[in-house]
């Protein structure tokens with residue numbers, strides 16, 4: 597763009613450094629750029645298109661969730677989770693959204709229940725990270741997980757461009773091994789990602805040990821059933837050497853029995869993988885109930901008894917609606933209640 601304005605190309609490198617090394621939030625800060633270029637940039641481009649409209653911090657102050665408004669009024673969520681103790685190198689993991697809404701429609705997910713709005717651009721994905729990098733400047737960004745709203749592999753080009761931008765040694769320089777793409781099981785996307793020559797991690801939302809239940813929980817399973825999905829995961833490991841993580845969210849009486857744990861162990865037998873057990877978040881509108889802790893622990897023990905690597909994910913930020921799409925739904929409900937309250941006040 598800079599060259600198309602008949603400006604020397606090195607100005608593009610300067611702008612890049614201001615944005616990704618100095619976290620500049622305005623063109624005025626870019627003191628080594630000619631004034632005319634700063635003025636034109638300010639008139640014709642924008643550094644920040646995401647507008648934080650709501651922010652929640654967990655009671656332990658380690659998890660921050662932001663509701664961003666995009667330039668077209670749509671809303672997305674991003675989360676930052678702090679790890680480590682003061683004095684020992686505190687770092688944070690950022691969970692980003694790849695879409696506003698989601699077309700996959702998982703019935704337990706607040707985002708899935710709201711439907712699909714649009715994909716995000718690579719810039720909008722990167723900007724979520726830059727926001728936290730700026731406001732939490734004293735703690736480096738250690739990990740990025742593409743686990744927020746939307747299916748990142750259904751927004752493949754933007755997701756990949758964002759990964760390459762965040763990975764750039766001239767910018768944030770976040771190692772590919774510290775980025776994880778989470779998918780609901782989009783097989784062509786997994787195959788494509790395996791061939792990129794990147795060391796990014798892959799997390800697959802499994803949630804069920806058989807096709808019939810998985811098709812209910814993750815409707816994409818009807819298109820890419822378990823056999824095809826697991827074959828793609830094995831190929832991903834063969835191509836990248838990265839062990840795949842299977843995410844398994846537990847719902848009471850749906851997928852949390854010892855029998856289902858044994859079935860799951862049989863399904864992944866022989867694969868180099870890890871199972872992440874996730875105690876479900878309660879969404880206001882979902883009929884799915886979180887499994888009680890004893891069921892989650894029992895499920896883990898059963899997997900371990902069958903020599904399957906399984907850990908239970910600590911539920912971060914449950915007190916701030918940290919589940920995907922929950923904050924946006926809550927904000928919409930509050931706005932609707934506010935409108936209803938105003939209408940009532942006008943009538944009385």
Ligand code: SF4
Nearest residue numbers: 698701702705708746
């Ligand atoms: S769980 Fe993920 S894939 Fe399923 S609807 Fe929600 S955001 Fe989409």
